[in-house]
Amino acid sequence: MSSNARFIDFKSDKQPTWCPGCGDFGTMNGIMKGLAETGNTPDETFVVAGIGCSGKIGTYMRSYALHGVHGRALPVGTGVKIARPDIEVVVAGGDGDGYSIGAGHFIHAVRRNIDLTYVVMDNRIYGLTKGQASPTSRSDFETSTTPDGPKQPPVNPLALALSAGGTFIAQSFSSNAKRHQEIVQKAIEHDGFSIVNTFSPCVTFNDVDTYDYFRDNIVDLDEADHDPTDREAAKDKILDNDKEYIGVLWEDEDATDYNTAHGVDEPMHEVPDGAPDGATDLVREFY
Amino acid sequence: MQDDLNWAIGGEAGDGIDSTGKIFAQALSRAGRHVFTSKDFASRIRGGYTAYKIRTAVDRVQSVVDRLDILIALTERTVDENMDELHDGSVIIYDGERTEFSDFEVPDGMVGLDVPLKSLAEDAGGAIMRNIVALGAVCEVADFPIENLDESLQKKFGGKGEKIVENNKEAARLGEQYVAENYETDFDFELETTDEDYVLLNADEAIGMGAIAAGCKFYAGYPITPATDVMTYLTGRIEQFGGHVVQAEDELAAINLALGAARGGARAMTATSGPGIDLMAETFGLVATSETPLVIANIMRSGPSTGMPTKQEQGDLNMMLYGGHGEIPRFVLTPTTVSECFHKTVEAFNLAEKYQMPVYISADLSMAVTEQTFKPDEFDMDAVENDRGKVVDESEISKWQDEQDRFKAHAVTADGVSPRAFPGTEGGVHMSTGLEHDELGRRTEDVDERVEQVDKRNQKVATAEEREDFDYREFGNADSDNLVISWGSNEGAMVEALDFLAEEDVDVRFISVPYVFPRPDLTDEVEAAENVVVVECNSTGQFADLIEHDTLTRVERVNKYNGVRYKADELAAEIKEVVA
Numbered sequence: 001m002s003s004n005a006r007f008i009d010f011k012s013d014k015q016p017t018w019c020p021g022c023g024d025f026g027t028m029n030g031i032m033k034g035l036a037e038t039g040n041t042p043d044e045t046f047v048v049a050g051i052g053c054s055g056k057i058g059t060y061m062r063s064y065a066l067h068g069v070h071g072r073a074l075p076v077g078t079g080v081k082i083a084r085p086d087i088e089v090v091v092a093g094g095d096g097d098g099y100s101i102g103a104g105h106f107i108h109a110v111r112r113n114i115d116l117t118y119v120v121m122d123n124r125i126y127g128l129t130k131g132q133a134s135p136t137s138r139s140d141f142e143t144s145t146t147p148d149g150p151k152q153p154p155v156n157p158l159a160l161a162l163s164a165g166g167t168f169i170a171q172s173f174s175s176n177a178k179r180h181q182e183i184v185q186k187a188i189e190h191d192g193f194s195i196v197n198t199f200s201p202c203v204t205f206n207d208v209d210t211y212d213y214f215r216d217n218i219v220d221l222d223e224a225d226h227d228p229t230d231r232e233a234a235k236d237k238i239l240d241n242d243k244e245y246i247g248v249l250w251e252d253e254d255a256t257d258y259n260t261a262h263g264v265d266e267p268m269h270e271v272p273d274g275a276p277d278g279a280t281d282l283v284r285e286f287y
Numbered sequence: 288m289q290d291d292l293n294w295a296i297g298g299e300a301g302d303g304i305d306s307t308g309k310i311f312a313q314a315l316s317r318a319g320r321h322v323f324t325s326k327d328f329a330s331r332i333r334g335g336y337t338a339y340k341i342r343t344a345v346d347r348v349q350s351v352v353d354r355l356d357i358l359i360a361l362t363e364r365t366v367d368e369n370m371d372e373l374h375d376g377s378v379i380i381y382d383g384e385r386t387e388f389s390d391f392e393v394p395d396g397m398v399g400l401d402v403p404l405k406s407l408a409e410d411a412g413g414a415i416m417r418n419i420v421a422l423g424a425v426c427e428v429a430d431f432p433i434e435n436l437d438e439s440l441q442k443k444f445g446g447k448g449e450k451i452v453e454n455n456k457e458a459a460r461l462g463e464q465y466v467a468e469n470y471e472t473d474f475d476f477e478l479e480t481t482d483e484d485y486v487l488l489n490a491d492e493a494i495g496m497g498a499i500a501a502g503c504k505f506y507a508g509y510p511i512t513p514a515t516d517v518m519t520y521l522t523g524r525i526e527q528f529g530g531h532v533v534q535a536e537d538e539l540a541a542i543n544l545a546l547g548a549a550r551g552g553a554r555a556m557t558a559t560s561g562p563g564i565d566l567m568a569e570t571f572g573l574v575a576t577s578e579t580p581l582v583i584a585n586i587m588r589s590g591p592s593t594g595m596p597t598k599q600e601q602g603d604l605n606m607m608l609y610g611g612h613g614e615i616p617r618f619v620l621t622p623t624t625v626s627e628c629f630h631k632t633v634e635a636f637n638l639a640e641k642y643q644m645p646v647y648i649s650a651d652l653s654m655a656v657t658e659q660t661f662k663p664d665e666f667d668m669d670a671v672e673n674d675r676g677k678v679v680d681e682s683e684i685s686k687w688q689d690e691q692d693r694f695k696a697h698a699v700t701a702d703g704v705s706p707r708a709f710p711g712t713e714g715g716v717h718m719s720t721g722l723e724h725d726e727l728g729r730r731t732e733d734v735d736e737r738v739e740q741v742d743k744r745n746q747k748v749a750t751a752e753e754r755e756d757f758d759y760r761e762f763g764n765a766d767s768d769n770l771v772i773s774w775g776s777n778e779g780a781m782v783e784a785l786d787f788l789a790e791e792d793v794d795v796r797f798i799s800v801p802y803v804f805p806r807p808d809l810t811d812e813v814e815a816a817e818n819v820v821v822v823e824c825n826s827t828g829q830f831a832d833l834i835e836h837d838t839l840t841r842v843e844r845v846n847k848y849n850g851v852r853y854k855a856d857e858l859a860a861e862i863k864e865v866v867a
Contacts, residue, residue, distance in 0.1 A: 013691070014729065042716050048547070058718045059729060064710040066550055067720035068543065069573050075507075075540040079547020079555070080710070082531055083505050087551065087710045105543075108536040264504075266529050269552025269709045271502035275671040276528050282496050283666045286486035287317065 005041040007033045012062040018053060019127075023200030023211075026174030027121045028057055030198075031090060034184035035063075040088045047090050048077040050102065052128045053202075054094035054121040071102030074109040077116050083268040085259045088188065089116040096126050099135040099155045106157070110164040113192045115257035119184065120157065120195065121174075123202035124209045131205035141208060158238045158249060161195050162231075167255035168194035169234065170248045173214055174201070179246065186248055192257040199244070214244060221247030229253065288477035290344055292429060293354050296418065297338035297368065298361025300331055307359075307418040308339025309658070310439040311425070312487060315343045316660050318435040319481030323348040323779075324658045325852070327368070330512070330596045336368050345479055349624075349659070349779030350855040356476065357428060359421045363391055373397060376475060380424050382417070400424065400470055407461040412454035419455050423462025431478040433463050486663050490628045490654035490776075491516030491558075493666075494584050495524070497632025498556055500671045503582070504530035505555040507544035509537055509563060512596045513655040514586035517558040538566035542583070546570060549579045550719065552678075552709030554636050558584035561603045562593060568610045571645055575615040575744070577719035578697065578705065580639035580646075580676075582632070587651040589850050598850030599653040601775055604829040607647045608804055616744050618646040618751070619803040623760065623778035625654055626665040627801060633671055638755070641676035642704060642747040649803075651824070653852035654776045679706045684714040693717070695726040699739050703746025748805060757802040759809070767796040769866040770816035772809065772842075774800045774830045777822050780853040787859035793867060806833070813838040818866040820845055822858065 010032035018024050035045055045063040049055040051070035058065035064087070068076050077091040098106050098120045109118070125143070126132040133143045133150040136157070140149035161169050168190040172183045180198065187194035199214050226247065227233055234250035237243075296307050308324065315322050323342045329335035340355075342348045355372035358365065360381045366373070373379070375396035381388050383401035393399030402424050404417035411420070419440070426433040440455045466472065488496075495517050498506065506525060508518045522532045535541035541557045548555035559567065564585050574581045587603045589595035607619045618638050622631040628650055635646040679687060687695050687706040696717040698705045705726075708715025722730040723737050731737065751757075760778070763771075763785050773781055778799040788795055796816065800806060813819050813834065819842040821831035828844040835842055843865045847853055 043713050044711055046551070046710050058720070062716055064550075064716055065718035066547070066577065067718060067722065068546075069569055069721055072539060072543040072570065075535065075543035076547035076550070078533075079505065079507065079544035079549075080551045081547075082533065082544075083548035083551035083553040083555070084710055104536055105540055108540065262531075264526075264529055264531055267552070267711075268504040268529065268531075268548065268554075269711075271504075271554055271673055271675060273673055275500040275668040276502060278527070279500050279668040279671075282499060282524065283486060283663050283668065286488045286492070287484065287663070 005036050007036045010035055010042055010061050010063060012060055014059050016056065016060045018056070019204050021203040022053070023123060023174040023202070024053055024121050026177055026180060027119060027198045027200045028060060029177065030172070030174065030180040030184045031092065031119055032061060033181045034188050035088065035090070037181070037185050038188045044086070045088045045090065046080045046084070047092065048073045048080065049092045050094070050097040052094045052097055052126070054092055054097060057092045071097050071100070072105065073097065074102060074105040074118065078109060078112065078114045081114050081116050082259065082263050085263060085265065086267050091116055091118045093118070093120050095120060095122040095124060095134045095136040099157050107160060107164045110161050110166045110193055110195070112258045113165070113167055113255060115192055115259055117184070117187045117194045117196070120197045121200040122197050123200050123206055125202050125206040127202045127205055138208065156238065157195070157197050162235060162238055162250060166195060166250065167192040167252040168248070169238070169250040170194070170196045171246050172196050172198040173218055173246050174198050175211055175214070176246070179220065183246070183248060190251060191260070192255045217244045219243045219245050221245055221249065289356070289475050290477060290479055292344070292356050292476055292478060293340065293342050293352065294357045294425065295338050295340040295355055295369065296359040296361070296421070297336065297365030299333070300328065300335050300337045301333035302361050303418050304337050304339050306443065307422065308341065310436070310443055311422055312341050312658055313439040313442065314435045315341065316485045316487040317438055318431070319483040319485065320345060320478065321348045321485065322487055322658065322660045323350065325351050325653070326656045328597050336364055338365065338368070343478065345481055350783045351852065352856050353854050357425060359425065363387055370394070378428050378474065380421055400428070400466060402462060402465055404462070407465060408458050411458035411461055416455055416458035419458040420462035423459030424466045426459070427463040427466040427472060428474050429476040429478045430474070432480065433459055435480065484663060485660040486666065487658050487660050488625065489516065489656065489658045490625050490650040491586060492520045493625050493628035494558065494632045494648065494650065495520035496666065497629040499525055499528055500629070500668055501554060501633045501636035502673050503554040503556055503636060504528065505545060505548035505553045506530070506557065507533040507535045507541040508557050508559060509535050509541050511560045511563050513588055513652045514558045514560045514563070514584065516655060517584060517586070538563040539570065542567040542570045545581055546574055546579055549581050554640070556582035556584065558586060560586050560588050561590045561606065564603060564606055564610065572611045572613060572615055573721040574645040575617060576721045578643040578744070579719070580643050582635045582639050582646050582648060585647055585649045586655045587649060595850050597652070599651060599824055599852045600848060600850065601651055601824040603649070604803060604825070607649060614741070616644055616748050617804065618644060620646065620648045621775045621801055621803050622648065622650065623775060623799045623801050625657065625659045626661045628654065629666050631801060637674045638751065641674055642751055643676065643707060644747060649775060651776050677704055677706045679708055679712070679715070681713045684708060684712065688714060689727070693727050696728045697724060697740065697743070698726050699743050702750040703743045704750065752805045757805050757807055759807045760799045760801070762797040762799070763795045765796055767794045768817035769793070769795045770812060770819045771795055771797045771822060771862060772800065772819065772834060773822040774803060777824070777853055780855045780858050781822060783855035784859035784862060787856050788863060791863060793863050795862065795866070803830070803833070808837060809834060810838045813840050813842070819843060820862060820865050822853070824848060824852065
């Protein structure tokens with residue numbers, strides 16, 4: 001595969017089973033285009049996903065991929081990246097996957113500043129289990145399991161990421177194809193952990209956080225005079241619950257990613273036929 | 288003169304018990320003596336009774352026995368805790384100047400050596416060295432050349448500067464001198480030295496060393512007693528071989544990190560203990576279904592739940608065999624000695640990659656907290672062979688592609704083993720998943736494909752049984768009517784128990800099994816014996832169940848589950864009761 005891979009090269013021949021109109025189509029297209037635009041090839045890309053609608057992404061894309069278990073995609077992606085610094089790693093998840101069952105892993109992946117791109121398909125509902133509240137559902141969002149709403153405020157993933165020392169924090173809207181692709185591209189280019197929380201509406205079960213809602217309420221940071229290198233400004237926007245910002249909220253361009261700071265340069269997939277040179281010294285230590 | 292010596296230092300956690308014990312154990316080992324250590328400790332950082340015990344002899348020692356000859360008692364409780372093992376002639380070294388010992392009376396028949404450990408340590412440069420003073424006293428009592436301590440002190444304190452090393456050497460000599468000057472020194476002990484070279488290490492260290500030997504470059508784990516030493520060992524060492532250790536946020540992350548690294552093509556492992564195995568069970572199924580090679584070390588402790596974290600048990604056998612929902616092919620290796628932990632770890636990596644499966648390698652607390660001497664050639668790095676199985680590169684990839692050039696990562700083959708392509712391999716792009724999948728790795732609910740893939744995964748076990756040597760080790764009299772079988776760490780105690788049994792004219796054939804799944808078929812051996820006894824550290828006899836299942840024969844069970852390992856003499860008595 002040459003380095004001038006095209007978007008289409010990242011597409012598998014499997015037709016997505018997402019509902020017609022699902023936001024995940026746009027989210028995935030942005031990832032594929034972002035990967036192609038940043039010079040990656042399917043042979044040198046690894047995509048990890050968990051469970052749920054978002055988890056199917058590995059099937060619909062063409063790259064090395066692992067479809068794991070619910071909430072554990074980030075540790076898998078981290079393992080791939082540490083072992084293979086030469087491989088581009090993208091982790092895709094849903095809001096339940098990333099902010100509920102996988103919330104612990106999320107915080108720690110941010111802290112580690114591992115150089116991967118984490119795209120969360122945030123539809124603010126559990127889709128594949130047919131419409132229960134998710135951690136980003138509004139507190140009064142009525143569902144089959146929360147008839148009076150979840151009675152607790154939604155998780156603010158960007159605030160979590162910022163407080164955990166995130167070095168690239170962005171939000172996106174799957175329907176704004178060009179803008180979404182541009183944000184994902186920047187995330188891939190960032191040296192360190194990048195989160196792109198992507199509004200990815202569920203047309204079947206979520207009648208509140210719809211395409212129309214987002215179109216009416218989104219504020220693009222490019223039109224809001226926002227400086228993504230200003231952490232205070234990022235904090236103010238992230239904690240502003242009245243608006244739905246998209247764009248890069250915060251980027252620490254000077255951050256050093258985990259592999260550069262602590263990891264290995266040489267990929268780990270080579271193994272000698274016998275014990276590595278110098279192994280006998282290990283025995284001597286016990287004399 | 289007595290050469291087989293049982294020694295202990297005991298006090299409160301935080302008293303430097305462990306490091307003092309280790310210094311003495313290393314000195315003995317360097318003096319060409321065999322050493323077997325054990326530890327009594329509680330799950331707390333400071334306070335509470337804790338002890339480091341050493342059995343040492345010129346001949347090989349592989350177990351603890353019910354006897355204590357020399358005891359350094361830093362607290363009076365230390366004497367009480369060990370009363371069962373102390374005997375007439377036992378020497379107790381204590382510091383009578385401590386308030387703790389103001390009312391202390393040396394038990395009848397024993398020899399009490401009141402040594403002002405703290406004052407002498409202060410004379411040498413600081414009260415902190417009181418344990419070293421006691422070690423010097425031991426050298427005098429046991430007729431062990433004190434020079435042998437010097438190198439251990441150098442190794443332990445060299446990093447803190449020569450002055451500290453010299454002070455410690457001085458402290459030891461003051462202890463030796465005090466005993467020589469104040470007591471009759473015709474003790475019954477004489478620790479000979481020899482020219483033999485030995486190494487001294489525990490199971491966790493042997494597993495860590497085996498991992499590096501096998502080319503493992505990625506380790507992720509979460510601290511848990513008694514598995515943490517694997518991570519401690521690898522940290523700072525694996526980096527020298529191009530590897531990396533991650534302390535994960537939890538066990539779920541640890542196994543998923545290792546899974547990721549393995550998918551990247553690295554030899555990867557994690558280690559934990561029972562409670563961590565529970566948490567990893569979720570991903571264990573994914574590892575098996577996605578056919579990812581992964582090594583998981585389970586260093587068992589007393590369960591269930593958090594149980595007794597600092598106590599011995601072999602209670603996780605069923606968990607390793609059956610843990611996880613659905614049907615999961617796996618290998619379960621149960622090395623029976625510390626040195627075998629090294630070899631079986633190398634084997635675990637080879638099995639994992641040759642058959643693309645998760646492999647459990649188990650040890651237990653009694654091996655993990657036991658430093659034991661071995662001849663260095665038992666860890667022969669030149670004999671290590673690494674086999675990566677069916678890894679394919681660009682040149683072979685087309686053989687494994689379908690008509691649309693898609694890589695068949697889960698191709699159905701006669702031996703059940705599919706090709707493996709690492710990321711970066713041109714033409715090897717594929718997805719893996721915990722969902723049932725077709726040959727390409729794509730989700731399927733097709734009834735035929737489901738059966739094909741299940742059969743394929745099971746076939747790998749059948750293939751391994753044909754190709755590999757899942758054998759047992761044998762001791763004692765092969766023609767005996769009495770057959771004792773054990774798995775894992777009981778081997779040392781049982782081998783020594785054979786000597787005790789022989790003294791009482793009880794003839795035994797002993798089979799030690801280092802593989803639980805797949806495992807050797809012992810039907811012929813069981814049928815040939817009149818009495819069959821399965822020994823294990825759990826209450827129900829999990830391994831005995833397997834033997835009965837395999838051989839369709841009832842067996843006797845000898846079980847211990849009070850948290851303490853078998854002692855050789857105790858085990859001999861229990862065996863005798865069953866077979867005689």
